[in-house]
Amino acid sequence: MGGDRRILALLSEQQQENQRVREALIRVNVGANVVDSPAGIGTSIAAGGVDLVVCDAQTMEPQRAHELVLSNVPDGERQPVFLALVDSFDRDRLGREPAFAHFLARPFRAETLTALCRSLLEDIRSDVSTDRTLAVAIRQPARFSARPLYADAVSFARESLARGREGLAPDMGWARLVAERLHTSLVQSNLLLNRALEPHQRFDLSTHSVNVAIFAGKIAHSRDLPLDSTLRAIEAGLVHDIGMARLPESILFKESGLSAEERQEMERHPTLGAELIAQLGPSYGWLERAIRQEHERAGGQGYPEGLAQEEIDPIARVLGVADVFEAFSHTRAYRSPFTAYEALERVVAMREEYFDGAIVDALANEISVFPLDSYVKLSSGAIGRVIATNPGNLMRPTIEVLWNESWAPIDPKIMALDQVPDIAIERPLHESEVPIT
Ligand SMILES: [Fe+2]
Ligand SMILES: [Fe+2]
Numbered sequence: 001m002g003g004d005r006r007i008l009a010l011l012s013e014q015q016q017e018n019q020r021v022r023e024a025l026i027r028v029n030v031g032a033n034v035v036d037s038p039a040g041i042g043t044s045i046a047a048g049g050v051d052l053v054v055c056d057a058q059t060m061e062p063q064r065a066h067e068l069v070l071s072n073v074p075d076g077e078r079q080p081v082f083l084a085l086v087d088s089f090d091r092d093r094l095g096r097e098p099a100f101a102h103f104l105a106r107p108f109r110a111e112t113l114t115a116l117c118r119s120l121l122e123d124i125r126s127d128v129s130t131d132r133t134l135a136v137a138i139r140q141p142a143r144f145s146a147r148p149l150y151a152d153a154v155s156f157a158r159e160s161l162a163r164g165r166e167g168l169a170p171d172m173g174w175a176r177l178v179a180e181r182l183h184t185s186l187v188q189s190n191l192l193l194n195r196a197l198e199p200h201q202r203f204d205l206s207t208h209s210v211n212v213a214i215f216a217g218k219i220a221h222s223r224d225l226p227l228d229s230t231l232r233a234i235e236a237g238l239v240h241d242i243g244m245a246r247l248p249e250s251i252l253f254k255e256s257g258l259s260a261e262e263r264q265e266m267e268r269h270p271t272l273g274a275e276l277i278a279q280l281g282p283s284y285g286w287l288e289r290a291i292r293q294e295h296e297r298a299g300g301q302g303y304p305e306g307l308a309q310e311e312i313d314p315i316a317r318v319l320g321v322a323d324v325f326e327a328f329s330h331t332r333a334y335r336s337p338f339t340a341y342e343a344l345e346r347v348v349a350m351r352e353e354y355f356d357g358a359i360v361d362a363l364a365n366e367i368s369v370f371p372l373d374s375y376v377k378l379s380s381g382a383i384g385r386v387i388a389t390n391p392g393n394l395m396r397p398t399i400e401v402l403w404n405e406s407w408a409p410i411d412p413k414i415m416a417l418d419q420v421p422d423i424a425i426e427r428p429l430h431e432s433e434v435p436i437t
Pocket of ligand 2: 208212241
């Protein structure tokens, strides 16, 4: 017993620290299979047999790693014990939150880590405290999870659509509360953004609205807009499609393309929405405008009025970019979603003709095209990991090249793509494509 116990470790970038932890884990002496590819965590867990996950908080946010682990545990298999290595600041922070995992705070001795891992694995083996471990493991600290906040926002959007169906305006006091909470989270971390980018099985107007609100908030934040304008952009995102509630479901959920007549009906939704908002009186004139104009496009291609450029309300311009990006990155009845990268590429391609370019740039700034630690295939055929982004050219980050074109590991080589003009990124790799080294 024990020889088949596997430890999956997501280790620090820092070579020395990485080595120290790695050795400590091997000393655990349970046939530790130490792997250190954050991108491959899902695949490794899904392959089964992992008993302990050790996650360095500097490599991957523990909550995110933990969620990835939970969602990949094969059916019928017990979830692995989760140990997060955190620095002392984190420990302070975590001390105030309920824990979802075991934590070891720096500075720690290698022997301590070895001993802790042994005892955690002993616990599993003897089943003595499995219940305790599992109970601890499923409690999630609010600070690390955007889930409840996202769910609250979806409830608001759902309720607003229900009111819309009755011909009632949304409760904007509630909208402001939701917007404030979303904003606080958006400036602290990318948890909400990641959630907004998650694929869904089918189109749902409430989650669409929340996602648009999140993207709009990110754009406003990136543009350094005053707090009140940022909150307004988020509020507007939450209710931007309220007019849809006035349309028959046969049009909203139609699987195939719309007839010309149905399309015309569909294109009434900004006007219908603005009419609902108008009930709130002149103090919400800004919102009425934003909603009426969310489908206007800079080149005059939009509807209902075919306004162009500066004629379009500034919040409506933000909503337009956020809305199109949301649509590209999620499922529609007639197609599966594009990756965030492809969705952004499409929005960027529309930049000149359809949008306010500065707003597209703001979105691109917030959505990392190639996030840190993601894997990419280069035009040379080699495969590497993004280790630094390049604000001057998002398409040319710095890569640590790890494999050759036939996936044979090579001596890691650092390559700043802006200094190697003849090599480009061919495509981002999904984490399931990357082997665990
Ligand atoms: Fe819309
Ligand atoms: Fe929309």
